[in-house]
Amino acid sequence: MPRAGLSxxxxxxxxxxxxxxGGPAGFADLTLARVAAEAGVATPSLYKHVGSLAALRREVAVLAVRDLTEQLVRATLGRSGPDAVRALCHAMRDYAHAHPGRYAAVQVAADPADPDDAxxxxxxxxxxGVITAVLRGFDLPEERAVDAVRAVRAAVHGYVSLELGGGFRLPQDRDRSFAVLVDLVVAGIEALAAA
Structure with missing residues (x-):
């Protein structure tokens, strides 16, 4: 019988x-034993509620992606063009700083061939879709939209990953450097749209 209150x-x-x-390593370090200890139950008791560690990781990833999506929608609502891209990039970075473990979970890509990943x-x-909607303000050719989405994600993720990992040790202001990166992203999207 499942523990009362556990679902x-x-x-x-x-x-x-x-x-x-767990910070930036929180998702990588997630185990059923840790969850069971936090819940105050024996590890086998979790199997009444979750099929496996892989299933639990997948659920955490889904919840983290949905959480990030809500934040991106709030940040970009009513904005367009460069202003929307700047808001999007800053919201992604803010999310990573506020929830580094969840941010790592967001990076899990679904396997299109696995029905469990639906x-x-x-x-x-x-x-x-939120990122694509933000980029619509640039009138990108349809065949370049995926390139632009990937560029935005890669630029922000690269910066954030280095930042969270302690890769920026020089004394210069990281916020200013991030603003420069975002300006470069905007300029690149504008150039892609004009090409």
Missing amino acids: AAAVSRVALGAVDA ELAAAGAEVV
């Missing part, structure tokens, strides 16, 4: 808490 949703909440508490694929499509 699949409760296990997911505990796992998210463990991921958040929910993660749908969540991923939603976040990409």
